[in-house]
Amino acid sequence: MSDSILVTVAMAIYRPNIEWLKEELSSIAAQTYKHFQVYAWNDDPNDEYDYDFLFFQYLKDIPFRIYHGSQNLGSNKVFEKLTILAKTPYIAYCDQDDVWLPEKLSVLLHLFDDENVTLACSDMYVIDENSKVVSNSITKIRPRQILYSGPDMIAHLLAKNFITGCTMMMKTEIARKAIPFPRFFFHDWWLASFAALLGKIRISDRPLMNYRVYEGNQSKPLARIHSKAEYLEKYIIPYRQFIELVSRYFAGDKRLQPYKRWSEVRISYFQRPTWKNASYLWKRKDWAPSTTKLELLLPFIPSFIFSLFLRKIQLSQ
Structure with missing residues (x-):
């Protein structure tokens, strides 16, 4: 790893829609901030698609590495593995089907201007299955997801998560303090809680990515509840x-x-x-x-x- 690389983009892959993955890789390659690398983990041991070729094609000069597990771990444990592997000062978590705005990494990194900041994140535009923007904020389609800020942020965060993992950049040393990640809670709430208890969380004043909402989203609130x-x-x-x-x-x-x-x-x-x-x-x-x-x-x-x-x-x- 080059000393100039400050950020590891940690991407979990599991049977992705290839066209959506191409959109995401293109948006990552278009980042205005260039001192980063991409670590991806394919969590389907039976998947034989040539992701190395795809990443070479779209990331070009951006360093990357793709890991292949021998068994299905689930997203939490995949992100735990990638957090262990990351040696950079910062880690940015990434899904496989969103689209980043070009300034995402740059804006998030600048939010660490205070040494006590442990995590930076943002709101999101919302896109549909055809990549059409349907909302200028996740809070418009999920009104119960309020992005709290200020001195009362930790009070709200410890009661209910409102920080989405794919918007997060975090100090890697703080993320490692949260290892092992529990299997039964989404990694973003677990990590955000550690970040809030150990320092400060900063939220960008504008959305920094397009978040894709579709039938297969595993993070939909109450998705697994029917009674x-x-x-x-x-x-x-x-x-x-x-x-x-x-x-x-x-x-x-x-x-x-x-x-x-x-x-x-x-x-x-x-x-x-x-x-x-x-x-x-x-x-x-x-x-x-x-x-x-x-x-x-x-x-x-x-x-x-x-x-x-x-x-x-x-x-x-």
Whole structure:
């Protein structure tokens, strides 16, 4: 690795749409900032497509390396592997189907002007399957995804993730502190939580990429949930597991104590709602407004109505 290379672009590949991948590689090659390399990991051991030739064709003078796993790891573990392999001061995480704006790396890198900044990220334009821009902000099509900033950012982030992994650039040394990445939580929330607890997060004042929304997006909110029971099992209980795991890494950090209590009350209220727990949740509604309002009503919503509500949300994303 050349000493002048400061950033590793870490890309996870799994059975990609080749045309979309070509668009992404073209946009990466068009970056105004040039001191970076690309590390890609093909997570399908049975995939025989010649990605090396494709990357040579589109990245040209940009250093790259493609790794091939012997088994399917899943995106979290792939990004963990790439974080271990990256030796540059900064790492930028990358999906396989988006399109970067030319200034993405340059703008993100400049946000590290304060030595306490551990992670930089941005909003996104949204594109469809035909690469047509359908929104100038992810928050327009996912109104529950609010990009918080300022001194209260960490309060909102520890309650509910709003930072998307493919927009992130991070200090590699901070990302490595988060290893191993859990299999059951998206890597972006895990990494962002470490970044926030160990320093400061900066958000660009403009979108820096085109984010592709389509049927196969694995990060769609509530995508795997179809009933009240699944909401508890896959959304409320995992949050308690998430905050408990973070707490193990930051033992004694008093900032995490309120969230541990919040996680317990959410489960208790879902299983047996009381006025005391309802009052507790309402007082903390600013942490995650839409989540709190839904969960206060959830025990009283008939299951079939909740399933219809979920379906409507999923179709709109």
